[in-house]
Each structure stands twice: as structure tokens, then as C-alpha cells.
Amino acid sequence: MTAPHDAPPAAARPPADPLESGRKRRRLVRTVLAYVSLVVVTLLVLVPFGWMVSSSLKQDNEVFAVPIQWIPDELRWSNFVDIWDRIPMLTYLGNSAFLSVTITFLQVLTGSFAAYGFSKVRFPGRDGLFLAYIATIAVPWQAYMVPQYIMMQRAELTDTYWSIILLQAFGAFGVFLMRQYYMSIPDDLCEAARIDGLSEYGIYRRIMLPLSKPALASLALLTFVSTWNDYMGPFIYLTSNELWTVQLGLRSFVGQYDAEYAMIMTGAVLSVLPILVIFLFGQRYFIQGIATNGLKG
Amino acid sequence: MTHAVTRTRSRPRSAWRDILIGWSFILPNFVGFALFTLVPMLAAFALAFLDWDSYGTPEWVGLDNFGRLLADENFHVALRNTLFYAAGHIPLTLVAALTLAIVLNRKIRGVQLFRTAAFFPYVTSLVAVAVVWNMLFNPTAGPINQVLEALGVADPPRWVASTDWAMPAVIVTSVWRDMGYYMVLYLAGLQTIPKEYYEAATVDGAGAWQRFWSITLPSLRPTTFFVLVMLTIQSFKVLDLIVVMTDGGPGRSTLVLAQLVYREGIIEGQFGYSSAIALALFVIVLTVTVVQFRFNERRRAS
Numbered sequence: 129m130t131a132p133h134d135a136p137p138a139a140a141r142p143p144a145d146p147l148e149s150g151r152k153r154r155r156l157v158r159t160v161l162a163y164v165s166l167v168v169v170t171l172l173v174l175v176p177f178g179w180m181v182s183s184s185l186k187q188d189n190e191v192f193a194v195p196i197q198w199i200p201d202e203l204r205w206s207n208f209v210d211i212w213d214r215i216p217m218l219t220y221l222g223n224s225a226f227l228s229v230t231i232t233f234l235q236v237l238t239g240s241f242a243a244y245g246f247s248k249v250r251f252p253g254r255d256g257l258f259l260a261y262i263a264t265i266a267v268p269w270q271a272y273m274v275p276q277y278i279m280m281q282r283a284e285l286t287d288t289y290w291s292i293i294l295l296q297a298f299g300a301f302g303v304f305l306m307r308q309y310y311m312s313i314p315d316d317l318c319e320a321a322r323i324d325g326l327s328e329y330g331i332y333r334r335i336m337l338p339l340s341k342p343a344l345a346s347l348a349l350l351t352f353v354s355t356w357n358d359y360m361g362p363f364i365y366l367t368s369n370e371l372w373t374v375q376l377g378l379r380s381f382v383g384q385y386d387a388e389y390a391m392i393m394t395g396a397v398l399s400v401l402p403i404l405v406i407f408l409f410g411q412r413y414f415i416q417g418i419a420t421n422g423l424k425g
Numbered sequence: 426m427t428h429a430v431t432r433t434r435s436r437p438r439s440a441w442r443d444i445l446i447g448w449s450f451i452l453p454n455f456v457g458f459a460l461f462t463l464v465p466m467l468a469a470f471a472l473a474f475l476d477w478d479s480y481g482t483p484e485w486v487g488l489d490n491f492g493r494l495l496a497d498e499n500f501h502v503a504l505r506n507t508l509f510y511a512a513g514h515i516p517l518t519l520v521a522a523l524t525l526a527i528v529l530n531r532k533i534r535g536v537q538l539f540r541t542a543a544f545f546p547y548v549t550s551l552v553a554v555a556v557v558w559n560m561l562f563n564p565t566a567g568p569i570n571q572v573l574e575a576l577g578v579a580d581p582p583r584w585v586a587s588t589d590w591a592m593p594a595v596i597v598t599s600v601w602r603d604m605g606y607y608m609v610l611y612l613a614g615l616q617t618i619p620k621e622y623y624e625a626a627t628v629d630g631a632g633a634w635q636r637f638w639s640i641t642l643p644s645l646r647p648t649t650f651f652v653l654v655m656l657t658i659q660s661f662k663v664l665d666l667i668v669v670m671t672d673g674g675p676g677r678s679t680l681v682l683a684q685l686v687y688r689e690g691i692i693e694g695q696f697g698y699s700s701a702i703a704l705a706l707f708v709i710v711l712t713v714t715v716v717q718f719r720f721n722e723r724r725r726a727s
Contacts, residue, residue, distance in 0.1 A: 162531050166539045169528050173543050176601070179568060180557045192566035238454035245450025251443045257451070264462050268662035268710060270683040271703040274690035275465035275472060298457025328446050357550040359665045364691055375552045379669060382556055389560065396553035407548050411541045414548065418606065419613040 180400075184208075184393035191389035207394040214391060217398060219370060220377035225402075227289060227362075227373060228355040231297045235351045236344060239302025244332045246303065247310035248318050258307070261300040277364060291365040296355060302347050305417065309343035310336060346417030349410045353403055374399045472700035479694030490701035500702065502677045503685045506592060510681060511660035513596035514603075518656055519649070521604040526611030527641070540612070544605035551602075555669040558598040559585055588678035591671050595679055599666055603659070607652050614648030615641070650721050654714055661710045682706045 178198065183191045184207060186200045211217055246258050280291045313336065321331045337344070362373045372380070378395045385391065407414065448455075473490055477483035494500050529540050546554065561569050562584035573581040582590040622640045631639070642649075664683035667673060673680035683706065690699030 159533060162533055165528055166531070166536070169525065170539045170542045173525075173546065173601070173605075176554075176557050176561060177545075177549075179561065180553070183560070191560070192563060194566055194571060196568050196571060238457065242451045242454035245447045249443055249447040249450060251440075251447035254447060257455075260463065261458070264458075264466060266658070266714075267466055267707065268658065268683070270662045270664055270686055271707045272462075272465040272469040274686065274696055274699050274703065275468035276461065277691050278468075278696060279461075279465065294457065295461050298454050298461060300458060300462065303454055303458075328450070332450070353548050357548070359551050359669060360687075363668070364687075375550055378550075378552045378556070382552075392556060393560075396556050399550050400553050403548055403550060404545075407545065408541070411544070415540070415544065415609050418609045 177400075180393050180396055183390055184397045186390045188388055188390045191393070204390070207390055208398075211391060211394050211398065215377055215381050215395070216369075217374075217377065217395070220372055220374040221398070221402070223371060224356055224373040224375070227292055228352045230289075230293055231355045232348050232351040234293070234297035235299060235302045236348050238298060239347060240306045240337070240340065240344060241332070242303045243306030243310050244328075244336055246307045248315065248331070248336070249328060261303055264300050265304065273360075273364070280365065286365050287367050287371065288365075289371065292361050296358075296361065299351075302351065305347050305350075306340065306343055309340050313339055342413060342416065345410060345413040349406065349413050350417050352406065353414075356403060469700050469703055472697055473704040475697040475700075477697040479696070483697070486697070490698050491705075493698060494701055494705060499677070499680065499685060500682075500705075503680045503682045506677075506679060507661060507663070507681045507683075509592055510596060510599075510663055511657065513593065514599055514660045514663070515653070515656045517596065517600045518603050518607060519652060521600055522607035522652065523611055523645075523649075525604055525608040526615055527637075529608070530612055530615045540608075543608055546602045547605040549602070551665055552669055554598065554602055555666060558594070558601075559670060562594045585671055586675065588675050591675060591679050595667060595670055598670065599663070602666075603656075607656070610652055611645065611648055614645045618644040650717070654717055657713050657717065658710055661706065661713070682709075 179196075182198055182200065185203045185205065186197075187204060190197065190200060246254060246261075276295060277286075280286050280295075285291045285294070317335060318331050321335055322328075326334065356373075357375065358373075359375045359379070362376050363379075366372055366376065378392075378399050381395055382392055472483075474485060474487060475483045476486040476489065525543050529536060529543060561567055564570060564581075564583040564586045567584070569584070570581040582593075584590045584594040618641065622644070623636055626636050626640055662683050663681055664687065667679055667681055667684055668687075671679040673684055682702065686699050686703045686706065688699075689695045689702060693699075
């Protein structure tokens with residue numbers, strides 16, 4: 129395999145140093161091996177997705193055929209048409225989108241606003257307050273979900289979007305992530321703007337917001353995806369079918385029609401697709417958001 | 426002179442101004458945060474010492490809830506299952522994430538694409554993940570058992586349909602889902618290791634395996650510590666994956682602590698008792714984390 133591959137460059141430069149060409153060949157082999165290992169590892173990671181997509185284009189009785197058929201003989205695209213009639217998929221997708229957009233908007237807005245107060249305005253008690261924010265990140269949400277539920281029940285907000293929005297829009301994580309970024313912006317910049325007569329709100333809006341676009345993007349994407357994928361929140365609070373998110377809808381579909389394997393996979397593909405699009409557009413920010421915050425946290 | 430006077434006079438006013446301005450920035454977030462995170466958190470602590478179900482009035486019972494906890498067989502089962510899950514999830518995710526990071530830490534064209542792919546399971550919706558893996562683990566004709574049979578395993582496990590193998594199935598699924606996240610942390614850690622270390626070691630004749638053990642692994646110690654702490658916290662509070670994938674079953678074989686909190690508190694309305702379980706969960710997580718920090722400090726000191 130390697131011999132014909134190596135032939136042309138060797139022929140092009142006849143008086144090649146044998147040592148040199150040996151090194152070159154070794155480097156080529158190493159690169160090929162690197163790619164092979166990358167492809168193998170990535171395929172292993174992605175196999176479940178491949179199976180999901182392939183099953184979504186089959187008939188129910190083909191999904192568990194022995195041996196596994198990775199590419200069905202006949203691609204049943206009709207699954208992707210029929211599912212909209214089987215379950216109110218459009219409503220579910222719309223509900224998920226509404227909740228994700230609202231919560232992301234509130235979290236980014238209040239989070240970056242508070243982060244400015246925590247990083248660029250000096251006042252007594254500020255650092256103690258921030259410590260309280262950090263401390264709560266370490267406490268698992270599962271430990272206080274019951275009191276939250278009692279509060280929502282007493283306020284008669286269960287089975288409304290208010291419960292989900294109020295519980296998720298004011299997280300400490302957004303404040304933490306944005307403050308981390310604002311700390312890296314030099315104070316001199318704000319000082320100069322103050323001397324020029326800009327108010328603190330003006331500095332936030334005209335200087336900090338434009339400068340922190342990458343961090344805002346990270347926070348927005350992470351919040352959007354985690355809200356879209358959230359299961360327990362809607363599961364605990366939303367009982368009416370017309371309020372369900374795509375996660376609840378898909379889960380209930382599985383419970384009701386557990387033998388309609390292909391259609392279930394079609395629903396799974398549809399629930400992942402919006403996330404895939406968003407992820408591919410913004411993957412740089414996802415990874416930055418995790419790499420910078422993860423390690424400094 | 427006049428300068429000094431105006432400054433001292435303006436200082437108290439500006440201090441007040443700073444407080445007002447500072448709080449005006451923080452307040453929109455803080456109101457929501459205090460009301461829906463801080464208050465419930467403190468309430469959870471207090472509730473653990475009350476006898477309160479959704480109908481009666483709360484009554485102070487001291488440590489009664491904890492006595493009941495120690496005698497509750499469900500609690501024992503859930504604790505054991507949670508420990509089992511943690512014992513599988515923590516080391517396997519760590520090794521998988523480190524392996525992925527090392528394979529993907531190459532400066533070759535297109536490597537970003539592979540990293541993106543490896544990270545994708547982490548952002549995939551949980552229900553889709555659970556549904557797909559449940560089918561992959563299907564005991565009769567699932568692809569995993571087909572592969573096992575092809576490899577010569579005569580009697581492959583019945584996975585989510587068996588009490589012994591349901592938890593391993595959940596662990597495999599969660600490792601697959603989470604490894605991309607920790608891979609990102611490890612990649613960041615790998616990039617901080619100076620290239621010269623490897624060059625020097627190669628000159629000294631160290632093989633790839635030797636370089637890994639004597640350079641890569643020690644240099645990654647801070648990252649590994651952080652990953653370990655995060656994984657521990659994540660493992661002990663596992664809930665949603667279990668609820669969607671097995672709902673604690675078959676029997677009680679995958680019932681975990683956080684799920685017991687949910688069942689007792691939100692389904693049964695036993696507010697006091699469920700908060701005692703939650704507090705126990707929190708104390709366990711806290712203890713393990715503190716021990717890890719201590720251990721890390723001692724190791725760094727030596």
C-alpha cells in the first residue's frame with residue numbers, strides 16, 4: 129500500500145538522501161497511524177448516533193434484525209412525515225424552544241449585569257456575597273428540589289412555565305462565568321470611561337457587553353442546551369400535555385408505544401437535531417466556556 | 426486644602442453611591458437567586474428536622490428522621506446502588522476522557538472535527554441517549570448482545586432487564602455521555618505541558634509508555650484532581666439518567682439516593698423525611714470532597 133504512495137515524490141527528486149527519505153516515510157506512517165486512531169476512536173463514540181439515524185429510517189420489525197443492518201434496503205423517510213401526526217411534535221418542539229430562549233435570555237441578561245457589579249464596582253460586602261453564590265454551585269440541586277417544589281406548590285405555579293423559568297433563569301453559574309471573563313478586562317478601561325463621563329450602566333452597555341461577546345456566547349449556548357435537554361424540571365412541574373417539552377413528549381411516546389422502535393428513533397433524531405445545528409455553529413464557544421471555567425472553578 | 430476637604434466630604438456620599446450602584450447591578454439576579462436557590466437550600470436543612478407531610482402541620486422532631494433513615498431498607502439499597510454507580514462511573518469516565526484527550530491531542534489537520542464529534546454525546550438530549558442505549562442493550566436482539574454473541578459469549582447479560590446488569594448498563598451509558606466533557610478539561614491540561622519535557626525525554630531514550638507515565642500523568646495531576654472532584658459530585662447526585670433509563674428498576678436494582686429524595690418528597694409528599702435523605706446525600710458528597718482535598722494537599726506537600 130505504501131510503496132506506490134511514496135513513489136512519486138521519490139521520482140521527482142532523484143538524488144534524495146536515503147536517511148532523509150527514511151525519516152519522511154516514518155513521519156508519513158506516523159501521520160497515517162494518527163488519523164487511523166482518530167477515526168477509530170471517533171467512530172466508536174459515534175456508533176450509537178449511527179444506529180439511531182439508521183433505525184429511524186427503518187420499519188419497526190427491521191430495527192432488531194439479525195445481523196445488524198446499518199443501511200436499510202429501503203429508506204423509510206415517511207417516518208419523518210408520520211411522526212408529526214402521531215404525537216404533537218411541533219407543540220413539543222415549540223414549547224422547548226420557548227422555554228430555552230426565555231431562560232437563556234434572562235440568564236444572560238441578569239448574569240452579565242450582576243457580574244459587572246461583582247467585578248467592576250467596589251462596595252462593602254461584595255466579596256462575601258459572591259462567596260455565597262459560589263458556595264451554592266457546590267450544593268447538588270437534588271438536595272433542595274423538595275423545598276423548591278413546596279414553594280411552587282404553595283404559590284400555585286406548578287404546571288405553569290413560571291415554575292421552570294423562575295427556578296432556572298437566575299442561576300449562579302451565569303454570574304460566575306461572566307465575572308470570570310470581566311475580571312480579565314483591565315479596570316483602567318472602565319476608569320478611562322468614567323473620566324470621560326460615562327455612567328456605570330453606560331460602561332456596562334457600551335464597553336463590557338461588546339468586549340465580552342465570546343463569554344456571552346458561551347453562556348448563552350450552554351444555558352440553551354442545558355434547558356433544551358433538561359428532563360427533571362419539566363418532569364416534576366409540567367403535568368399538562370400541551371405544556372410538555374420535547375424531552376417529556378419523547379419519553380411518554382416511548383412509554384406508550386414501546387414496540388414502535390423506528391418511530392421512537394425518529395423522535396429521538398428530531399429531538400437531537402436542533403441541538404446538533406446549534407452545537408455545530410457554536411462549538412468553539414462551548415469548548416471555551418468549559419475549558420476556561422472548568423479549570424479555574 | 427480645599428481639595429482635601431471636598432474629597433473627605435464627598436467620600437461618604439460616593440461610598441453610598443457605590444453601594445447603591447453595586448446592588449442595582451446585582452439585584453435583578455440576586456432576587457431570583459435568593460428566592461429560588463438560597464432560601465430553598467436553607468429550608469432543606471431545616472426541613473430535615475421536621476415531621477411534615479403535605480397535609481399536616483410541620484412539627485419539630487429533632488433527629489427522628491435520621492433514625493428512620495438508618496432503619497429504612499430503601500435507603501440502604503439506594504446508598505449501595507449509588508456507591509456502585511460512583512465506583513464504576515468515576516474511574517471509567519476518567520480513563521475514557523484521558524484516553525480520548527491523548528488521542529485527540531495532536532496538531533494535525535482536521536483534529537478539531539474529531540474533538541467536536543467526541544464532545545457531541547455530552548450535549549445530546551438525555552432522553553434520546555437513554556432511549557438509544559436502552560435499545561442497544563436490548564437483551565434479545567440488541568446490537569451489543571449481537572456483537573457479544575459474535576465474539577463467542579454464549580450467554581450474554583440481559584442488561585436493563587436483569588437486576589445484576591442494569592446498573593452496569595447505566596454506567597456504560599453515562600460514561601459514554603460524560604467522557605467528552607472531561608476530555609475538554611484534559612485537553613486544556615495537556616496543552617500546558619511544555620514540549621521541551623518530551624523532547625528531553627526522547628533524547629534520553631524514553632519510550633512512549635515511559636513518557637506517558639513520567640511526564641504526562643504527573644503534569645496532569647491538577648487536572649486529574651479537579652476532574653475527580655467534579656466526577657464524584659456528579660456521580661453521587663445522579664438522577665435524570667436513571668429516571669429515564671430504568672426508573673430505578675428492575676425491582677430496586679438501580680434505585681439511587683437522589684431518586685429516593687424525589688420519590689419520598691415529591692411523589693409521597695414526605696417533606697421532612699425526604700429532606701433528611703437529601704441532607705445525608707449532601708453530607709456524603711461533602712465528606713468525600715473534603716477527603717479528596719486533604720489527600721491532594723498531603724500529596725502535594727510530600
